[in-house]
Amino acid sequence: MSTSNLFTSLKIGDLNINNRMVMAPMTRNRAGDGNSPQGMNIEYYRQRASAGLIITEASQVSAEGVGYPGTPGIYDEKQVAGWQKVTQAVHEEGGHIYLQLWFCGRISHPDLLPENQTPVAPSALKPEGEAITLDGMKAFVEPRALEINEIETIVRQYKNAAEMAKKSGFDGVEIHAANGYLIDQFLRDGSNKRTDSYGGSDENRMRFLNQVIDVVLEVWDSRSVGIRLTPENSFNSMSDSDPQAHFSYFISRLNTRDLAYLHILEGDMMSAARNVDYRALRDAYYGIYIANNGYDYERGQQAIANGDCDLVAFGIPFLANPDLVYRYKNKLPLNEANQATFYGGNETGYIDYPTAVEKTAATA
Numbered sequence: 001m002s003t004s005n006l007f008t009s010l011k012i013g014d015l016n017i018n019n020r021m022v023m024a025p026m027t028r029n030r031a032g033d034g035n036s037p038q039g040m041n042i043e044y045y046r047q048r049a050s051a052g053l054i055i056t057e058a059s060q061v062s063a064e065g066v067g068y069p070g071t072p073g074i075y076d077e078k079q080v081a082g083w084q085k086v087t088q089a090v091h092e093e094g095g096h097i098y099l100q101l102w103f104c105g106r107i108s109h110p111d112l113l114p115e116n117q118t119p120v121a122p123s124a125l126k127p128e129g130e131a132i133t134l135d136g137m138k139a140f141v142e143p144r145a146l147e148i149n150e151i152e153t154i155v156r157q158y159k160n161a162a163e164m165a166k167k168s169g170f171d172g173v174e175i176h177a178a179n180g181y182l183i184d185q186f187l188r189d190g191s192n193k194r195t196d197s198y199g200g201s202d203e204n205r206m207r208f209l210n211q212v213i214d215v216v217l218e219v220w221d222s223r224s225v226g227i228r229l230t231p232e233n234s235f236n237s238m239s240d241s242d243p244q245a246h247f248s249y250f251i252s253r254l255n256t257r258d259l260a261y262l263h264i265l266e267g268d269m270m271s272a273a274r275n276v277d278y279r280a281l282r283d284a285y286y287g288i289y290i291a292n293n294g295y296d297y298e299r300g301q302q303a304i305a306n307g308d309c310d311l312v313a314f315g316i317p318f319l320a321n322p323d324l325v326y327r328y329k330n331k332l333p334l335n336e337a338n339q340a341t342f343y344g345g346n347e348t349g350y351i352d353y354p355t356a357v358e359k360t361a362a363t364a
């Protein structure tokens, strides 16, 4: 049992965070020209700055890393200028913010990529489903298996992005190694059929992630770098033959890195299934563990009290409730999230969710 709860402070690296409520990374497809954060993005994050820690929406490390329309990048000066305004706004409100580093790999489409390139992946395996393009949904295409020298190029893109994130004023970065994007495509054996030094054994499937961590740690102190993993999330056509064993190995290697935290999306975003023993993974990790997926106030408090996690990341609850911390503290009802405005669009369904105080004022 732990004496902590959702409202207890915690030290992550050099950061003193006010509470254990993390805003989970959420793609909202509302970046401005040049995939740069714009005014409404600044306001969105500012509104949610009472979270102990915000993890931004996934941000592609290069133009080749993109997989959806309207997602922000973290690879050029214009994007840095946009992000600087976001980090400044969150810091002015006393909050803390990490940027999520992303490369989509096979979850993309030639329509979205420079010169209509074919998406890349560890292996030429087409995911089930459809990509979201500017002309609507289109079937995924068969990706091209990366050559070794191309993997090195992508690793360098992560280093540039880590530098750009530092310049943007973030408190740290989260390496997105989850949800069926490129790093996860290497980690899980359903999508990685390589026979070279990047496939086969656990060590080989983790090689790309380890190389990404190496370059990010050339830029950031290890205690400012988090990792997100999804052992059994089937989203984006993912599978693995033995997630418990494979992710136990990955976590044992992450233990040697002295990172800010390990962030796990437990179970599956597509179903209620939970076939992995997350308590065992949490116990195998020596550092700070963030639990996510389907938590609410009661489950979050319970998980922290049980010692099942150190922090809880909330996605949709923060999307629809900018003042989620205040509401949970005061046991107030939540706004309902509008799924129709999750991805893309304008300010509606983005920065117009009222706080509890605003709601009361409006009905008084």
Ligand SMILES: Cc1cc2nc3c(=O)[nH]c(=O)nc-3n(C[C@H](O)[C@H](O)[C@H](O)COP(=O)(O)O)c2cc1C
Pocket (backbone or CB within 6 Å): 024, 025, 026, 027, 028, 056, 057, 058, 100, 176, 178, 179, 228, 265, 269, 292, 293, 294, 295, 313, 314, 315, 316, 317, 342, 343
């Ligand atoms: C609109 C939306 C966008 C998301 N985008 C991302 C993302 O960019 N990166 C990521 O790692 N997870 C992403 N996720 C997953 C969330 O971070 C989170 O894992 C999921 O919503 C489950 O948590 P919840 O039940 O608290 O909402 C997204 C989820 C939603 C609903």
